Amino acid sequence: MAPKVLVSDKLSETAVQIFRDRGIEVDFEPGLGKDKDRLLEVIGQYDGLAIRSATKVTEKVLAAAGNLKVIGRAGIGVDNVDLPAASAKGVIVMNTPFGNSITTAEHAIAMMFAVARQIPEASASTHAGKWEKSRFMGVELTGKTLGVIGAGNIGSIVISRALGLRMKVIAYDPFLSEERATEIGCRKVELDELLAKSDFITMHVPLTDKTRNILSRENIAKLKPGVRVINCARGGLVDEEAMAEALKEGRVAGAAFDVFAVEPATDSPLFGLENVVVTPHLGAATTEAQENVALQVAEQMSDYLLTGAVSNALNMPSVTAEEAKVMGPWLKLAEHLGAFIGQMTDEPIEAINVLYDGAVAEMNTNALNAAVVAGVMRERNPDANMVSAPVMARDSGIEVSKTTQEQTGVFDAYIKVTMKTAQRQRSVAGTVFSDGKPRFIQIKGINIDAEVxxxxxxxxxxxxxxxxxxxxxxxxxxxxxxxxxxxxxxxxxxxxxxxxxxxxxxxxxxxxxxxxxxxxxxxxxxxxxx
Known part of the structure; x- marks a missing residue:
């Protein structure tokens, strides 16, 4: 019997046709995701569920989804999916991590132009039959200093566009190496220097405990007078009340926000201010981006349902079914070792080497390497997984390598991860015991035996x-x-x-x-x- 997929949000007809062309039965009901009761009624008959952000895949929905094998999210965020419940249910959750990058970067640049030239206010004034040419005196971008907070995938695209506008670019990113900064054309600085020297500031970081309120009231007070601030990344990165006060006082000349601490945003201290441009979370809202992620998720889901191939999965490694039986505990160990390194390292990482000793050297070490890197990079971005993390590492200038060797020492097999920064080198090793549980066996060359x-x-x-x-x-x-x-x-x-x-x-x-x-x-x- 052919697999059956429900598309419960708006996906393009081209994406829906991909399922049909691959021999998958598909029901295209783009409004169903908003009808919780109806979704609960029908979800049990489907093998796959393709969604955007409107459908909420709760624990209750998953409990009713007796046949569900895979959820495909056209986009990067999976806040609308109960990931732990899906994992417990054995349902794979896939996303499309890079389909929106260019579109989001372009929106940040567009917002920068809009706030620099007061385009929305000038447009509204002109539509009203006024001709207030002298009222809307703007500033040029050429020659100005752009401060980029977060120089990863989207941030690096913004930097390249800003350089094309002949702006000077400085960047704050704890994971950015000097070599990578030189490669993408910016100068790496600490946050206080960026705040003090930037004429424009744009943010491109996820919302984590470390980035929440990165523009706090205290940091807003450090901003260069006359700065313009753009946030197309995540709500919660900026203290909106403190920012509104700075805008009213003129310490901040303008701001452009696409995201807010509470969404949908029907009220905000930033609303109603003439020097503020606001949009309703449009960062990924272009025809090209929506089409790209829709096509990508249809292909990924079809591959999995027809062949068992897994890609861009948030809760399952990209390995074959046969490999997973043997590698499961080792993949978990690899992730733990990476997470240890990631949590122990505050400065930019230059290189990561993974040594595979004994029987583990004969396994799918590419997948194991990806699990290590995912553990490391998850400290930078909670959305990092085995697919996206290697790309994030590459974009951060981290050189990832692996070494294999025949069995040495007392263990049949072990994995050792060595991390190098400009200041130090750190290593941690682990193995899997016969009970299937990962263990740390060495830290900084000191032998231990620690359950995780x-x-x-x-x-x-x-x-x-x-x-x-x-x-x-x-x-x-x-x-x-x-x-x-x-x-x-x-x-x-x-x-x-x-x-x-x-x-x-x-x-x-x-x-x-x-x-x-x-x-x-x-x-x-x-x-x-x-």
Whole structure:
């Protein structure tokens, strides 16, 4: 029997025809996604569900989807899909991570022109029969300094367009190397310098704990007088109330926002200000972008339903069914090792090498490499997966390599990840035990045996008596239970480390208390998707 797909949002007829041409039965009901009750009634008969943003794939919908095997999101964001519930249900969730990049970058450039020349206000005035030529005095872009916050895929496209406009470009991005900055034609700076020197600022970062309110009230106060700010990335990157105050006072000359902290945005402190251009999240809204992602998701879903090939999956590695049976635990280990490196590294990463020893060297090391890189890059972008992460690494100037070797040492197989920055080199190794559980077996050359937990704490110190007591007492005083405790040292009286598996995440106070003892060189909380 041919697979059956429901298209519940607006996709192009060309995309729908792809399913039909591949021999897949398809029901095209572009308004169904908004009818929750009707969706619940019919979803059980479909093998695939193709959506945009209108359809909400909740845990309740997934529970009713007895035959569903794959969800394809035409676009990058999957906020409308309950990803954990889909994974638990065994449903693959695919997206199209790069189909909107050019369109979003172009919208940022368009918004920059609009705010520089006051085009919306001037247009409204002229439509009203006025001729207020002297009222709308703009500024040129040529020769101005553009500050780009986030120089990844979209940010690098914006930079290339800005250079074509003869702008000077500076960029703040903790993951941007000096070599990559030179390659794309910008100068890498710290955030405070960007705030102080930019005539225009545009943001191209995801919303994470580290980027939320990156333009806070405090940072808005640091902006160069007369700056113009553009946000076509994510709502929540800017303190909208503080920005509105700065605009009213004239400290910020203008702003252009396509995204807002709360969407749909029916009210905002930025609304009604003459020096503000606003659009309703149009970054990806071009005919070309919508067509590209629709065609891409139809091809991906068809490939999976007909051949089992998986691409751009957010919750499943791109490996064959046969490989997945053997590689599953090793893929999870590879991701954990990458996540360890990513969380331990604050400066730009220049290179990552993955060593495969023994039996694991005979597996699909390309997929394993992608899992390592996904773990590393997820610290930069929570949307990173095994498909998008290698591209993100390349765009950040990170050189990724692999080495294979026959079995050495006591383990039948292990993986070792080595990361290099301009300041240091760091390594972590792990293996999979017979119970199928990943283990950390070495950190910075120090041998350990640590089970991987969702919440962990890593400490380093000079080897001396009393460290275990300090850790135990501090955790106890703060009500944090230790599930497992691993120690290691390079030699007596020299470098030592501890890796604690905790029941819950630690608060900042715990870190401060430990550092306040002066017994530790470093204390860092870690989290892993176990």
């Amino acid at each position: 937990g969702a919440h962990m704490l890593y400490t380093t110190n000079a080897d001396k008596a009393g460290i275990i007591g300090i850790l135990g007492q501090t955790m106890g005083e703060n009500g944090v239970n230790i599930a497992n405790f691993t120690l290691g040292r390079s030699d007596r009286g020299k470098d030592a480390l501890a890796l604690l598996y905790l029941d819950d995440a630690v608060e900042a106070k715990v870190i401060d208390d430990l550092m306040g003892t002066r017994a530790f060189n470093a204390v860092r909380p870690l989290r892993f998707a176990v």
